[in-house]
Amino acid sequence: MYKLIGESIVRQFTEDDVEIISDLLDTSQTMYPEQYKALNDIYAKSSPNKKYYDFLRARRIINCCFGENDSRLDIDEFGIFNFEQVKCPLIAECKYYRIVCRPKFNSQLSEREFEVMKMYFRHISTDEIAEKLFLSIHTVNNHRRNSLAKLGLHSLEEFQDYAHNNKIFER
Numbered sequence: 001m002y003k004l005i006g007e008s009i010v011r012q013f014t015e016d017d018v019e020i021i022s023d024l025l026d027t028s029q030t031m032y033p034e035q036y037k038a039l040n041d042i043y044a045k046s047s048p049n050k051k052y053y054d055f056l057r058a059r060r061i062i063n064c065c066f067g068e069n070d071s072r073l074d075i076d077e078f079g080i081f082n083f084e085q086v087k088c089p090l091i092a093e094c095k096y097y098r099i100v101c102r103p104k105f106n107s108q109l110s111e112r113e114f115e116v117m118k119m120y121f122r123h124i125s126t127d128e129i130a131e132k133l134f135l136s137i138h139t140v141n142n143h144r145r146n147s148l149a150k151l152g153l154h155s156l157e158e159f160q161d162y163a164h165n166n167k168i169f170e171r
Contacts, residue, residue, distance in 0.1 A: 020058070022054075034099050035100050042096065086101055088101070109147050115133065116143040117147050
């Protein structure tokens, strides 16, 4: 079952939900490549039937990552996954625990960009970041601008939500 942004109806997830399936798999491949690879391995036998194969992989993302907490959207307006801890009876014996469910985020940022954005996440000002990292303010601003562009974000506010939802600084 799923609910789209701005709609009040809950729908049954089926093989015909091609757009949602595509979005889920594209996001998994880009942001959570370990999850994507694991899903490919798990359902490899179904790969000759592409539509069913894609459905199985997308359904597993929904079942293992989005749980029962309906107080916030599973996928927000920016396409960011809001993972939840799922009550799973197989968690103790699951070969893919913390790979498919609650997967590791794949950052596209350079080491320095990651460091700068981590400081912004902690609400450190541009001037303080420049001073602590021995960089010019211009360089810090370039790292911020490049990081936001790489992540497809437009502001530090969006980045705060993105970093929080993806738990990229909690590792």
